[in-house]
Structure formats: C-alpha cells, structure tokens
Amino acid sequence: MPVPTVDRARLTELYAREERSFEHTHARSLELFGRARRSLFAGVPMHWMTEWAGPFPVFVEEASGARFSDVDGNEYVDLCLGDTGAMTGHAPEAAAVAVAEQMRRGTTLMLPTEDSIWVGEEMTRRFGLPSWQFALTATDANRFTIRLARAATGRPKVLVHNWCYHGSVDETFAVIADGGIASRPNNIGAPVDPSLTTRVVEINDLDGLERELAEGDVACCLFEPALTNIGIVLPEPGYHDAVRELTSRHGTFLVIDETHTLCSGPGGYTRAHDLEPDFLTVGKPLASGVPAAAYGMSEDTARRVAAALPPGPVDVGGIGGTLAGNALSLRAMRATLEHVLTDEAFERMIPLAERFTDGVEEAIGRHGLDWYITRLGCRAEYGFQAARPRTGGEAAASMDHDLDRFMHLYALNRGVLMTPFHNMALMSPATTAADVDRHTAVFGEAVAELAATG
Numbered sequence: 001m002p003v004p005t006v007d008r009a010r011l012t013e014l015y016a017r018e019e020r021s022f023e024h025t026h027a028r029s030l031e032l033f034g035r036a037r038r039s040l041f042a043g044v045p046m047h048w049m050t051e052w053a054g055p056f057p058v059f060v061e062e063a064s065g066a067r068f069s070d071v072d073g074n075e076y077v078d079l080c081l082g083d084t085g086a087m088t089g090h091a092p093e094a095a096a097v098a099v100a101e102q103m104r105r106g107t108t109l110m111l112p113t114e115d116s117i118w119v120g121e122e123m124t125r126r127f128g129l130p131s132w133q134f135a136l137t138a139t140d141a142n143r144f145t146i147r148l149a150r151a152a153t154g155r156p157k158v159l160v161h162n163w164c165y166h167g168s169v170d171e172t173f174a175v176i177a178d179g180g181i182a183s184r185p186n187n188i189g190a191p192v193d194p195s196l197t198t199r200v201v202e203i204n205d206l207d208g209l210e211r212e213l214a215e216g217d218v219a220c221c222l223f224e225p226a227l228t229n230i231g232i233v234l235p236e237p238g239y240h241d242a243v244r245e246l247t248s249r250h251g252t253f254l255v256i257d258e259t260h261t262l263c264s265g266p267g268g269y270t271r272a273h274d275l276e277p278d279f280l281t282v283g284k285p286l287a288s289g290v291p292a293a294a295y296g297m298s299e300d301t302a303r304r305v306a307a308a309l310p311p312g313p314v315d316v317g318g319i320g321g322t323l324a325g326n327a328l329s330l331r332a333m334r335a336t337l338e339h340v341l342t343d344e345a346f347e348r349m350i351p352l353a354e355r356f357t358d359g360v361e362e363a364i365g366r367h368g369l370d371w372y373i374t375r376l377g378c379r380a381e382y383g384f385q386a387a388r389p390r391t392g393g394e395a396a397a398s399m400d401h402d403l404d405r406f407m408h409l410y411a412l413n414r415g416v417l418m419t420p421f422h423n424m425a426l427m428s429p430a431t432t433a434a435d436v437d438r439h440t441a442v443f444g445e446a447v448a449e450l451a452a453t454g
C-alpha cells in the first residue's frame, strides 16, 4: 500500500486554525504574558518557555497528580510531567507533607542530616553502586562527575553519543559534522571549541567507539543507556556489554546518566539490564520536583577518586554548590523513594506506557502513516518516519519541526500536554488508563485530519 505523506499546505492551514483556537481559549494567559514581558526577559522565567507550540505560553494555575489547570480554567492531562521532573506526578502527598514539615525544621545548614544516610543506602540498593554524593541538578551531577573522572585519570577528554543531552554541560555540546566534531547548533557563548574537550560517536557504533578510545585521552564516556532527548534511540543487543568491555580495556570511566532512563524501573536502565557503570548520575524526579540530584561511584572508582583529590581544602575546588546536599532536598528524596517512585508504582506505570504505545500504533496503522513509536519503560515517543532511528544522527535527521508543533498544539487544545520539542509521553504513578485513552483519541483525530485530503 502506498504510504500517504503529510500535505504541507494542509498542515499549515490546520496549524493556523489551531493557533486561532488556542488564542480564543487562553485569553488570561495572553494577558499575563503581556504583563510578564515588562519584567521578565522574553516574558518568561526561563527563555526556552517561549518555544512551546502556540503563539504564547500557557500560564499554570495549579497541578496535582497527572493533571494541571491553567489560568483560563482549562484542564489538562499532563504527559510531559515537567520533562521528567514531575515523573512522580505533581505534588504527591507523601512528598508534599515531608517538604512542608522539613521547611519548618530547617532547609539548609551545610551539615548532614540522617536522611542523607537513608537516601545513600536506598540508592545503593536500587542502583548497586556503594558510594553517593548529592547535587541540585542532573547538570551539576554530570559536571562534577566529569571533573572527578578527569582528576582520577589525568586525561582531558569526555566522550559522548552524537545528539546526546546531559544538561547544560559544556563538554557535551558537540556533534559529529562532516566527519569531525562541531558545536551543537545554538551553543550559546561556547567557552571553547568542543573538539578540544570532546570526542563523539554514534550510539550503536562500536567500531567508532573503539577507534576514539584508542586515542588514550578519554577520561570518561558519559552515556544515556538509551538516547531520550532526540527521540528515543535504543541500544542494540550486546551494545552495553561491548561498551563496558571497551571502556575497561582503555582505562576510561563509564558514566551512565539515568536522569531520563529512570523510566525503565526503580533502579533505572542500569538495574533493569544489569549494567555495571563506574559512575551513575541521576536528577530531575528524585525529590518530587524539589531540586535534587545524585551521583554514585563503584567501590574501585570511589577509591581512585579519593586518591586523586588534592590534599588541601576542596570546598572551592569546582565541585559543590552551597545548597547541594541540603536537608530539604534529602527529606524530599527520602519521601519520594520510600513512598512515590516505588517498585509497585513502576508496575502500574510501565503497562500504561504499553497501552499508550498500542493506541498510537493502532492509529498510525489505521491511517497508513509511515510513522513509528518506541517505548522505554514508562516513556514512549513517536516519530515521523517508518523505521526507528538507529543512531542520534538518524534521529536528528528525521525531526520535523512543523509536524511536531502541530501535534503538540492539537493535543494541547484538547487537554493533553506532550513533552515539548519532540513527541514524548511519560506516565506517573497518578496517571490513569483514562488519561492514556484521552491521548489515544486525540492522536487519532489529529492523524485523521492530517491524512484527509482536505
């Protein structure tokens, strides 16, 4: 059967219709945006909030569980969940109570609390690594880990997957271009040419990995176990075993960033697939949205790191942050790990993502579109080509900005929020089958409109 492609003129027309509808139902958000522009740069508290589909951002009234409402009284099923920051669902009761209590008992002292030990022990149980430190963001956890890896190996470079994202870590803003290494597009005020700090290989390219590691200057590989920030790109069978073998053979630390792949289960992809990283980093949902992140080390790694630390004070040594490891974050992390992102929660969340995937797949098939969907634990993402991309480069080439924006705005106008900039959906412990079915219905309507001849 010939596969229908999307008619671009029709797409433009439909997007314009959706924008008009959005403006009509978001008058108060528009009003607030106008006011915000007088005191906030670009009219938002963080610049990228202007990049959502639609002519201006939705201003939120409140959020609870897997839903939120906006200042115009519109209600949404939230499948974005703060791009994983709220994978716990919004304001989960156990964390809300714990945070409120801890606010009254002191939030930050530059001294440890007993909660830190409970969290360290729980992280060890989940991820298998015995030695932990805490930061406020996954970006910082990655930055600090890179520094430690450099200190312990005496090597200068970091190796990443093409089209990875690990937060605003300078070394990771590099992509393969014309056979060499170039800055990722829109790398704002890049401190140095990334080819000085970084080697880049495609995920699933073991020959490339071996070639780059053989240069002998790579302190660590910083990898998501599956790419999640350029669509989902899964590792091929045997990939991680080979990565472990090659990094060990070349004396390079293996850092696994579980910030998004925590969706694979309570111990992330690492535990679900028996990976054995030297370092593991994770952030975002760990404390139900209170800023918190962690990085763990294997026993041998911790020993090497300890031996590499300078003998004098290290409080201004490039790793830290005054609020890192604070009492509030740790109390919130404890409540989250103990009561929210539990083993039982994942047993409900993962089947919901399967339900989401089945619904999307059925609609794609029914309308004969050449699109795919990939699932990873309680996360799923669809893309606009027939074959699943095998590498970050292939995934980047298959991005379709206009189609992306249309699908987002269409869903938003019908009460479903998807993760911006791509087409990802995430399930929380509070998400229901009815929430998923709502998306399936809306997705079906969108593709039916796209597939219609006009």
Ligand SMILES: Cc1ncc(COP(=O)(O)O)c(C=O)c1O
Pocket: 083, 137, 138, 139, 140, 142, 165, 166, 167, 168, 224, 229, 257, 258, 259, 260, 283, 284
């Ligand atoms: C895999 C991964 N690591 C790290 C980060 C950085 O997280 P944060 O922005 O909370 O520092 C992100 C953000 O999207 C991410 O996707």
